[in-house]
Amino acid sequence: MKRVLICAGGPQPAFVKVVREQYDFWIGVDRGALNLVNSDLPLDVAFGDFDSVSSEEFELVQNRARQLFRFNAEKDDTDLQLALMYVVEQFPEVESIHIFGGLSGKGRVxxxxANTWFVHDSRFASVIERIRWIESNHEMCVYLPGVHQIKNELDYRYLSIVSHTPVQQLKIEGAKYVLPATDFDEPRSLISNEFLLEQSIVTLSFEKGIMTVWFVADDH
Amino acid sequence: MKRVLICAGGPQPAFVKVVREQYDFWIGVDRGALNLVNSDLPLDVAFGDFDSVSSEEFELVQNRARQLFRFNAEKDDTDLQLALMYVVEQFPEVESIHIFGGLSGKGRVxxxxANTWFVHDSRFASVIERIRWIESNHEMCVYLPGVHQIKNELDYRYLSIVSHTPVQQLKIEGAKYVLPATDFDEPRSLISNEFLLEQSIVTLSFEKGIMTVWFVADDH
Incomplete structure (x- = not known):
């Protein structure tokens, strides 16, 4: 079982949350590979067209990466999609995939x-619930039908629950705003719900659909 | 026919693009109302719980706004949704609605x-194609089925075309990457397409679904 870290090129990699021993395999995507090098973190594989780094910076990445895949910028998939396909192929039993710098809060919206749209991409369906997107002030994860216990491990204030599809029997318990079992015919964003206490658990359940949950800090 | 400007609370209002005579009606949402006041722009109506401004700042807004709707923070709709419902009710024949500071590039993702999810909200369906989201480095607009001529009026480089639903017979012509008529069973993001020339026109057509188009500048 592998725990994989992917660092994408966004400007908020939030490495302050990274404990080196937490991960077994380190992937850098384009400028994200440079971020790993500059933070003196491991770099097993680098992906990208690397048009966002200088030739000196590219050399730094090339010297550090154990393996490097360089692509032409003109391709159908983003570098991050290619990296995620690599994970699916190499580590189908992956335990967790943490993506840093992929919500690009200050970057290109x-x-x-596009990254959020991964929830609809059948190529990632087998690992989608094991992906966690981590930024300085946000985290995001994906839920498929079932009953889910959501714990606030890092003292986030807000909890935004977003359906990406129609959804059946969506129920929210244990949060500031509860929701009895409800069907939604269209995708719906229920934002700015709140954890009741720092360590409290919110129970999210639904019978059909795809949901993302966004954890949001209070400091912005 | 009214041309409405809504300034939301995000940190990138991009007022540099605002010509005062371009708009007939000015709405400020929460901290966005303060942004209008501080930029010495008109403020016809202000909406919000105003928990994002100090009491002195709230007084500034209150003194300037011709009308003010203050809400409790604990409500189902966001302040921006309430403002948009006001527009739909007051100006059903509205010509255009430009929303500044609503993509909140540096704010809460x-x-x-949630703002992008407006495309699924039946309450806004009658005006959704007349809304344009404007930030410093991005613009976004919504397209319903038909044939659409997309002009690059402000020298954007990238053009990202995102379906929010399954889509039938999606065709892209006149861009760097063209697409012959294609069906997509799931929402799909086609990002980083490009305008061929500054003034070139991209033709987007599809028979079923909801699309957004994102214009992206090259400087970040």
Whole structure:
């Protein structure tokens, strides 16, 4: 079982949350590979067209990476999609995939949307519930139908629950705003719900659909 | 026919693009109302719980706004949703609605998602194609089925085309990457397409679904 860290090129990698021993395999995506090198963190594989780094910076990445896949910028998939396909193929039994710098809070908003759209990509369906997106002030994870216990491990204040599809029998318990079992015919964003206490657990359940849950800090 | 500007509370209002005579009606949402006052722009109506401004700042807004709706923070809709419902009710024949500071590039990512989810909200269906989201480095607009001519009026480089639903017979012509008529069973993000020339026109057509188009500048 592997615990994989992927560092994407966004400007908020939040490495302050990274404990080196937490991960077995380190992937850098384009400028994210440079971020790993500059933070003196391991770099097993680097992916990208590397048009976002200088030639000196590229050399740094090339010298550090155990393996490097360089792509032409003109391709259908984003570098992050290619990296995630690599994980699916190499580590189908992966335990967890933490993606840093992929919500690109200060970067290109269309990249954020594209990354969020992974929830609809059948190529990632087998690992989608094991992915966690981590930024300085946000975390995001994906839930498929079932009953889920959501714990606030890192003292987030807000909890935004977003359906990406129609959803059946969505129920929220243990949060500031509860929801009795409800069907939604269209995707719906229920934002700015709150954890009741720092360590409290929110129970999210639904019978059909795809949901993301966004953890949001209070400091912005 | 009214041309409405809504300034939301995000940190990138991009007022540099605002010509005062371009708009007939000015709405400020929460901290966005303060942004209008501080930029010496008109403020017809202010909406919000105003928990993001100090009491002195709230007084500034209150003194300037011709009308003010203050809400409790604990409500189902966001302040921006309430403002948009006001527009739908007051100006059903509205010509255009430009929303500044609503993509909140540096702010809360869940707010960005929530605002993008307006495309699924039946209450806004009658005006959704007349809304344009404007930030410093991005613009976003919504397209319903039909043939659409997309012009690059402000020298954007990238053009990202995102379906929020399954889509039938999606065709892209006149861009760097063209797409012959294609069906997609799931929402799909086609990002980082490009305008061929500054003034070139991209033709987007599809028969079923909801699409957003993101214009992205090259400087970040």
């Amino acid at each position: 269309d990249h954020l949307i | 869940d707010h960005l998602i």
